[in-house]
Amino acid sequence: MRIGVITFPGSLDDVDAARAVRLAGGEPVVLWHGDHDLKDVDAVVLPGGFSYGDYLRAGAIAARSPLMQDVVDAAKRGLPVLGICNGFQVLCEAGLLPGALTRNSHLHFRNRDQVLVVERADTTWTTDFTVGQRILIPVKNGEGRYVGSDADLDRLEGEGRVVFRYADGNPNGSSRDIAGVASENGRVVGLMPHPEHAIEELTGPSTDGLGFFTSVLKAVVSA
């Protein structure tokens, strides 16, 4: 199964994301933001980092890159897409996910191991979790505060599209402790914490992050 990882100018975690795909049993495929070529991948990961130095707004310029036009079209046809941290910001800016990510309420860059509670175990990227499960993965951001109007957030919750919530402390002031959300069809997921940094005991606080990548591989196989 071929899982593409997009590199934008300023991406940092593309290599770790590719490594996570490989450890989960998939074949990582390098994708370049400036191409118009998704290389027939079965799913796409938008990695963390600081694309275009967070100029204008985090993720704003990357969301208008050539390859993102292809990602938006493919996602509308059902291609699974995962946005991690800066990748989540890009997906919101591209209109594939609702809401926006803004400066942390305390203005500090927050870098720590974070407990999340899984609220949806039926998205393409979360079937290897269970609803209510607590997972531990690193969070590291300066502009990770998830916001939206109350009406939009009510609608999102009503549609069951909050996939993860922060537990044991909200690291950035996100509305309603929201850490990750999904598209209506559950195939596009974005979150601020970094599952690709929690895939091996040696380097991460847990191996809980592997579940994202094993989940999508199962979805792709059964599709």
Added chain:
Amino acid sequence: MDGGDEGHPVAAGRTGTLVGVSRVVVDVVLKPEISDPQGQAVLGALGRLGHDSVRSVRQGKHFVLEVDGTPDEAELKRIAETLLANPVIEDVELHLPTD
């Protein structure tokens, strides 16, 4: 500054020809319901400096665009609303030349 006040056309040379250039200003601020911790930090600093009369600070962005010829309002509105501002969280004001 090169002689043109904001909102007034200025003459700019380009490879030896004189091209009419208009200056368009776009201001972007967070919507009132979105909290602005940067503005609040500025407000806190002002208080420490003794400027007690300032009640609130909202921080935003100010873009100055130089546009060939007469600005196309519809195009500039699209630029402002689809790239310069994120309508989910920000309000945008377009200031076209007024001469």
